[in-house]
Amino acid sequence: MSSADKNLSVFTTDGLPDITHKKFVIVVAEWNSDVTEALFQGAYKTLVDHGAQTQNILRANVPGSFELSFGSQVYAQKADVDAVIAIGCVIQGETKHNDYINHAVAHGLTDVALKYNKPVIFGVLTPNTLQQALDRAGGIHGNKGDEAAITAIKMLSLQ
Ligand SMILES: Nc1c(NC[C@H](O)[C@H](O)[C@H](O)CO)[nH]c(=O)[nH]c1=O
Numbered sequence: 001m002s003s004a005d006k007n008l009s010v011f012t013t014d015g016l017p018d019i020t021h022k023k024f025v026i027v028v029a030e031w032n033s034d035v036t037e038a039l040f041q042g043a044y045k046t047l048v049d050h051g052a053q054t055q056n057i058l059r060a061n062v063p064g065s066f067e068l069s070f071g072s073q074v075y076a077q078k079a080d081v082d083a084v085i086a087i088g089c090v091i092q093g094e095t096k097h098n099d100y101i102n103h104a105v106a107h108g109l110t111d112v113a114l115k116y117n118k119p120v121i122f123g124v125l126t127p128n129t130l131q132q133a134l135d136r137a138g139g140i141h142g143n144k145g146d147e148a149a150i151t152a153i154k155m156l157s158l159q
Pocket residue numbers: 029031032063064065066067088089090091092101
C-alpha cells in the first residue's frame with residue numbers, strides 16, 4: 001500500500017499508552033533540511049498532542065541520514081531514554097548513493113533497537129524526487145513525522 005492510498009497522518013489512537021513520563025529523542029538529519037524540519041515538527045507535535053511533556057522530548061542533529069544510526073545509538077544506550085525517532089530524507093540522485101544510504105540506515109536503526117531493546121523508529125523518507133518528499137512532509141500524503149511519532153508511542157505499549 002502506498003502513501004497515496006494511506007495518509008501518513010491518519011492513524012488509530014485506540015489503546016495508546018500513557019506517555020506522560022516517557023522520554024523521547026528525535027535525531028534529525030540536516031540534509032534536505034526544509035523537509036526534515038517539517039518531519040521533525042510533525043513528530044514533535046504528535047508526541048505533545050498525545051501526552052508527552054515538552055521537557056521530555058530532546059532533539060539531536062546529525063549531518064546526513066547515514067549518520068542517523070550512530071546518532072540514534074548515542075541516545076538509545078541511555079537508560080532514561082524510552083524511544084528514539086530518526087528523521088531523514090534521502091532523495092535519489094544520479095548514482096546509487098541513495099540506495100547505499102537507505103539500506104545502511106534501515107539496517108543500522110534496526111540493529112540499534114534490538115541491541116538496546118527499545119523502539120528506534122525509521123522516520124526516513126526515501127523519495128525519487130523533492131516533490132515526493134514534500135508530499136510526505138506535510139503535503140497531500142500527510143507527514144511521515146506524525147507517523148513516526150505515533151509508531152514510537154504504540155511500540156511503548158509493548159513494554
Ligand atoms: N544525499 C543525501 C545524503 N547524503 C549524505 C549522507 O547521508 C552522509 O551524510 C554522507 O555520505 C557522509 O557520511 N544524506 C541525506 O540525508 N539525504 C540525501 O539526499
